[in-house]
Amino acid sequence: MADSEDNGLTDAARLQQPIARLLRPLVRLLIRYGVTFPALCELLRELYVNVAVHDCALPDKEQTDSRISLLTGIHRKEVRRLREAGAPVRTVPASVSRTSQIVALWLGDRRFADRKGAPAPLRRAGSPGRGPTFESLVEEVTRDVRPRAVLDEWLDRKIVSLDADGRIVLGEAAIAPDKGDERQLYYFGRNLHDHIAAAAANIVQEPAPFMERAVHYEGLSEAGARRLEALSRELAMEGLIAANREAQTLQRSDEEGRWRWTFGVYVYREDERPSSEPASGKKGARA
Structure with missing residues (x-):
């Protein structure tokens, strides 16, 4: 971004106030969970180098330690150390991916919906009645895990419950994970990343590419x-x-x-x- 002449401030200076507001609830969360300022600084140092290496490279030019140092303000020796650590890998915990896919299918496929379009209570395989079963729902997404194991896990996490007829009912925790559920922290990072990425792209690109x-x-x-x-x-x-x-x-x-x-x-x-x-x-x- 080029320097702005508005109020005599550079773009970097103009960003400080909105960034401070953006970070305030995050800092509250970090303090509550015992993440200290030095620990956050080390994480930011690693991220600055990683972003400079992978997102700020020039076409057909080597991304040297000197250029990364210039972009980030981090000493070349530190840059070299952090580069050798490698780039973070985007990973989705297996249970998070599996749960999300099954819940999305239950919510989105009319075969598993009631007459109003809401996710229908599902019977167990072999139980009286007609229509799809919980087993058929799970097996459409994965056959690597037994449906009974998924059901036991989901009952324990209150993602589902059993109604008076023994049918399996989708619960609120399927959509809004409870505290301690690993999906909560995963989507905390994923959702805020995407929201900030959309807002940041709208600032630096013309016309603004995303609805925000x-x-x-x-x-x-x-x-x-x-x-x-x-x-x-x-x-x-x-x-x-x-x-x-x-x-x-x-x-x-x-x-x-x-x-x-x-x-x-x-x-x-x-x-x-x-x-x-x-x-x-x-x-x-x-x-």
């Missing part, structure tokens, strides 16, 4: 904020389920490719503390 919007209001009562939260949760789930259903259809019919796609939503509310910032009143905005 939010509706926000200040000056609400607690009851009003909770009412809007409930409404937005309902609308968000409708959108996610519809998009997931279309993605399931495309995945079955589309040719194999290298592209990935994310459609995400978030809802947030808080009791704002008094600050020195000018009051914005009860006005909404989209950003």
Whole structure:
């Protein structure tokens, strides 16, 4: 990015305030989980070198230690050490991938839905009744793990429960993992990465390539904020389920490719503390 003449500030200086706001909840989380400032600095040092090596290389030119040092401000000796450590590998824990694929199929395929389009309770293989079974759902995604093992794991993690007829019912934890579930930390990193990557691309590219919007209001009562939260949760789930259903259809019919796609939503509310910032009143905005 080139230097900006607005207010006499460079782009780097103008980024500091939004970056500080972006990092504040992350720093709260790091402190709560015992990640110290020196530990974070070491992680950032490794990331700076890794990003400079893999994302900032010039075409047909060697990415030298000197250039990486110039880009990152990290000494050449440290650059050499960190380069030799290799690049981080994007990995998805097997249980996370398996669970996500099975839940996505249950939510998106009409064979496993009720008349209203919601995920239907599934019977066990051999039990009375008609329609698809939990075993057929699991086996459509993987045959490496027995459906009974998946069911036992999911019951323990409250991803599913059993109704009065012994059918298997998809629970809220399938969509919003509970604390301690490894999916929660995996999607914490994945979802925030994609949101920030979309927003960053919109800043540096013209025209902005991605949809990245939010509706926000200040000056609400607690009851009003909770009412809007409930409404937005309902609308968000409708959108996610519809998009997931279309993605399931495309995945079955589309040719194999290298592209990935994310459609995400978030809802947030808080009791704002008094600050020195000018009051914005009860006005909404989209950003």
